[in-house]
Amino acid sequence: MTQTEPLPKKEIVATRQPASTAREERRLPGLRLAVLAGVLLWLACPPVTAWPLAWIALAPLILSVTRAQRLRQALWRGYVFGWVYLGMVWYWIGLTIVAWLDGSPIGWAAWFGLTLLMAGFYAAWGGAAWWLARRTTGGGRIVALAAAWVIMEWARSLGTLSMPWAQLSYTQYHFLPVLQVADLTGAYGVSFLLMLVNGAVAEWWSRRGQPGSARRVWGSLAVAALACVYGLARLAQPEGGRPLSVAAMQPNFRLHETRQDLFRDLQTLDDLTRRAYAAIDPPPALYVWSESAAPVDALNYLPTRNTLTRLAQVYHAPLLVGSRVEDPQTGAESNASVLFCPDGAAPARYNKRHLVPFGEFIPFRHALPAFLDSTFHFFDTDVMPGEGAAVLRFTDPHAGTVALGPFICYEAVYPHFAREMTRAGANLLVTQSNDGWFHSEAAMEQHLAAVVLRAIENRRNIARSTLTGVTCLLDSRGRVLARAPINTPAFVVHALQLQEGQTLYARLGDWFVALCGLGLIVLAWRGKGRPGRRADAPDSPKPSQTGASA
Numbered sequence: 001m002t003q004t005e006p007l008p009k010k011e012i013v014a015t016r017q018p019a020s021t022a023r024e025e026r027r028l029p030g031l032r033l034a035v036l037a038g039v040l041l042w043l044a045c046p047p048v049t050a051w052p053l054a055w056i057a058l059a060p061l062i063l064s065v066t067r068a069q070r071l072r073q074a075l076w077r078g079y080v081f082g083w084v085y086l087g088m089v090w091y092w093i094g095l096t097i098v099a100w101l102d103g104s105p106i107g108w109a110a111w112f113g114l115t116l117l118m119a120g121f122y123a124a125w126g127g128a129a130w131w132l133a134r135r136t137t138g139g140g141r142i143v144a145l146a147a148a149w150v151i152m153e154w155a156r157s158l159g160t161l162s163m164p165w166a167q168l169s170y171t172q173y174h175f176l177p178v179l180q181v182a183d184l185t186g187a188y189g190v191s192f193l194l195m196l197v198n199g200a201v202a203e204w205w206s207r208r209g210q211p212g213s214a215r216r217v218w219g220s221l222a223v224a225a226l227a228c229v230y231g232l233a234r235l236a237q238p239e240g241g242r243p244l245s246v247a248a249m250q251p252n253f254r255l256h257e258t259r260q261d262l263f264r265d266l267q268t269l270d271d272l273t274r275r276a277y278a279a280i281d282p283p284p285a286l287y288v289w290s291e292s293a294a295p296v297d298a299l300n301y302l303p304t305r306n307t308l309t310r311l312a313q314v315y316h317a318p319l320l321v322g323s324r325v326e327d328p329q330t331g332a333e334s335n336a337s338v339l340f341c342p343d344g345a346a347p348a349r350y351n352k353r354h355l356v357p358f359g360e361f362i363p364f365r366h367a368l369p370a371f372l373d374s375t376f377h378f379f380d381t382d383v384m385p386g387e388g389a390a391v392l393r394f395t396d397p398h399a400g401t402v403a404l405g406p407f408i409c410y411e412a413v414y415p416h417f418a419r420e421m422t423r424a425g426a427n428l429l430v431t432q433s434n435d436g437w438f439h440s441e442a443a444m445e446q447h448l449a450a451v452v453l454r455a456i457e458n459r460r461n462i463a464r465s466t467l468t469g470v471t472c473l474l475d476s477r478g479r480v481l482a483r484a485p486i487n488t489p490a491f492v493v494h495a496l497q498l499q500e501g502q503t504l505y506a507r508l509g510d511w512f513v514a515l516c517g518l519g520l521i522v523l524a525w526r527g528k529g530r531p532g533r534r535a536d537a538p539d540s541p542k543p544s545q546t547g548a549s550a
Contacts, residue, residue: 078126
């Protein structure tokens, strides 16, 4: 019997990828998810306005940051998302600055720099989400991520250099049922609902195929459905209040006026007011003109002041006009809303309080390098901010006391300005803007989206007058009652309701943000003893069948 040779053992080779390649494979999927989320959320905003996408757009971002191995990865992925989303949604900033600089492409540097800075808020959320995901589980994790998002959006509105443009809730400005909850929580409550559903979708994706993996998706949708039921009930209620016929005027003036334009503009004010007066019977009881509608200075330039005073008297109704007003003693200039009444009383005014950085004032002017001044042609003197919520009142023979609460242009994206006007007794909100600077119809719509939320938060009708569009009239449920075509001289007239009383949000302000902060503290405290790594899907390397680490 011959002895057979033993079969040779198969040689097991443990191949290992280079460390740089392994890191690249782990990093790129997370970055792709962050970029995908940024694109999807941009699609939910104007000009595309595919608003249903906002209910799932952030699920890839949540997967990206919570699966990151390290905090710095989560921060970077959040930052990339913010860069993609903001860079696409406010591309018009580049157009605005380029036009300001007479076509110089250096204007895109301002767009780049602003996006570079503001994307940091989303990086902070990414880091917070990564940390919270390792200290919370299940439904608590979903709630924690949504609460952190609310606090991040609130932080975006703080300070004179802030820019809370394109908040998550604004994507839903066409979906009125879900927005109605804003009279309780403010716009932040709507953002919370959207993030709640996104977080549940992300968890379902991580656990898909497992029993009960969709349970929290159905739970979050049930919460959103309850909010919509509340919204439908509010939409079905009659508004009440006292009707006042209001004309919102759109002069469509040129952005850069010459001396020859001034008298033409005064004639436009006269012609459009006459047309609006004749358009409806009885005629409007209030004419609202846009920011910068009054040529030169409505109070100190006599041709303008005399024209506006005469129009109020001839057409027997007050005119609210946006104007730059100069202090005769100090020379300081304010961006004002000026009310001319037919009784010839001294005009009342509200001065804009929150000024646009680099548009109305230069931050750290004396510390900036000289080359920036020569490159961007900064103006010599800053606009002076106003103080306090100045409600402008007049008496209408049919509607009684009318208390106007103006907020000008950029102030529309800050909830507290409209809220302070309501708290001060305004029964009709008015917003005046010059959106011609945007050079973008998408930006006009994005601005309008914020105004819709301001109407609902305070349950006030809003008259919105702009230089070139979107000029419209809204009811207290966010419905657009009448809208003028953009980029043409036009006006819209409709009866608005003068409403009293105050919503929960008007009375308590950002209580929901405080509740989110408290909830985060509780959830983080409960999970402080948990290990610092998630067990259910980080981007960690897995052993391969060949013995390699991915």
